[in-house]
Amino acid sequence: MLAWIRFLVGFFFTASGFLKLIRPYEEFLFVVQSYAVLPDFGEALVARVLPWFEFFLGVFLLLGFWFRTALWALWALVSVFMGVVGLALYRKLEIEDCGCLGGFSLPLHQTLLLDVVLWFLLGAMVVFWRRRS
Numbered sequence: 001m002l003a004w005i006r007f008l009v010g011f012f013f014t015a016s017g018f019l020k021l022i023r024p025y026e027e028f029l030f031v032v033q034s035y036a037v038l039p040d041f042g043e044a045l046v047a048r049v050l051p052w053f054e055f056f057l058g059v060f061l062l063l064g065f066w067f068r069t070a071l072w073a074l075w076a077l078v079s080v081f082m083g084v085v086g087l088a089l090y091r092k093l094e095i096e097d098c099g100c101l102g103g104f105s106l107p108l109h110q111t112l113l114l115d116v117v118l119w120f121l122l123g124a125m126v127v128f129w130r131r132r133s
Contacts (some may be wrong), residue, residue, distance in 0.1 A: 002124075002125060005121050005125060006070065006125060007059060009058075009061060009074070009118065009122060010016060010058045010059070010060075010062035011058065012058065013054045013061065014055055014059050014062060016054050016055075016101050017051045017052065018055055019059075020054070021051045025047060025048065027103075029043060029044060029047035030048075030097075031047075031097050031099035032046050032047045032050075034066055035088050035095065036086075036091075036093065036095070037084055053073070053077065057073050057074050057077070058074075061074065067129075068128075068129075071122060071129070075119065075123060075126060078122060080116045081094065081115045081120065082112065082116065082119060084114060085098070085108055089112060090108065097121065098111040100114065113121075
């Protein structure tokens with residue numbers, strides 16, 4: 001069961017990063033700016049770096065490279081995503097593109113639900129993979 005969860009979560013982040021990387025940088029920059037939580041230089045940095053992190057952390061999870069590091073990094077990343085999306089919902093920001101999967105988008109409340117599911121799946125892997133080692 002954990003192997004399937006690892007595959008699904010790893011594939012999700014690999015695809016998410018890849019779909020952002022093949023689109024123009026400015027599209028994801030616009031999405032990052034729509035959340036209004038970072039200064040200009042932070043928005044640009046996140047828009048340039050985050051897709052690469054998602055892609056490589058997903059690949060590492062799939063292939064088992066630096067497995068625990070990738071797992072903890074993804075868990076922390078999803079924790080931040082939940083906070084940012086939750087803040088956007090609280091502030092009632094009208095965000096049409098969540099930025100989750102490149103050009104594919106979800107409404108913010110569904111994005112938060114997806115993040116919560118990913119957070120629990122990653123947390124389960126942290127807990128149960130540790131016990132198996």
